Amino acid sequence: MTIGKRLLEYRRLNNLSQEEMAEKLEVTRQTISKWETDQSSPDFDKIAPLCELFNISADELITGKKPEIPNTTRTNKPIKGIVVSISVFIYFISIIWIILGSEVYNLNEGILVSIFMFLCAIATCILIFYFTTYEKKEKNDNQANNYNSIKKAIKNILALITTAIYFLISFSTMAWNFTWIIWLIYGAFTTIIDLWFDLRGGK
Numbered sequence: 001m002t003i004g005k006r007l008l009e010y011r012r013l014n015n016l017s018q019e020e021m022a023e024k025l026e027v028t029r030q031t032i033s034k035w036e037t038d039q040s041s042p043d044f045d046k047i048a049p050l051c052e053l054f055n056i057s058a059d060e061l062i063t064g065k066k067p068e069i070p071n072t073t074r075t076n077k078p079i080k081g082i083v084v085s086i087s088v089f090i091y092f093i094s095i096i097w098i099i100l101g102s103e104v105y106n107l108n109e110g111i112l113v114s115i116f117m118f119l120c121a122i123a124t125c126i127l128i129f130y131f132t133t134y135e136k137k138e139k140n141d142n143q144a145n146n147y148n149s150i151k152k153a154i155k156n157i158l159a160l161i162t163t164a165i166y167f168l169i170s171f172s173t174m175a176w177n178f179t180w181i182i183w184l185i186y187g188a189f190t191t192i193i194d195l196w197f198d199l200r201g202g203k
Helices: 003-013 018-025 029-036 044-054 058-063 077-103 109-140 143-173 181-199
Strands: none
Touching (some): 003 029, 003 044, 018 044, 044 058, 077 109, 077 143, 077 181, 109 143, 143 181
């Protein structure tokens, strides 16, 4: 595409008549017509005003090459929200464990505190891992191409955490007839994660 055709296209995209464009550039309408029909080319001193008028770069005006726009439609904020939510959920589980262990199961203080500290350690390790390692990697990767791998990593972490919680609570309370509910909670969380990623276009 020639410069003249590009000028014609930009003028029409900006809903300008030749007269309006000529007035803004302080030239005649005939000059605009000659530019658009490639009978002549804009003088050097008109390149900057043309770029300003159409909000384009000089390279785009002369060569037609549009500047690459970084992909900023997806950031690591949604992923950060999921990681933080999982960690907070584990912290809540640890508090619930203290309440149930002391009030319902009447366990000794040593077991209660040990499991409480273990759950808090898991949540803290997840946060430390994400903010020191994984978040840096996310900033350097293309989010659109890595959504599936991120989803898989989150689900794997959640499965490990759920398994640890299940065995800890089951062996410490021997309430095997109740602890299976933990896996129902796990299934609900994985379903939510799948739906969230599918809606974000990571499928």
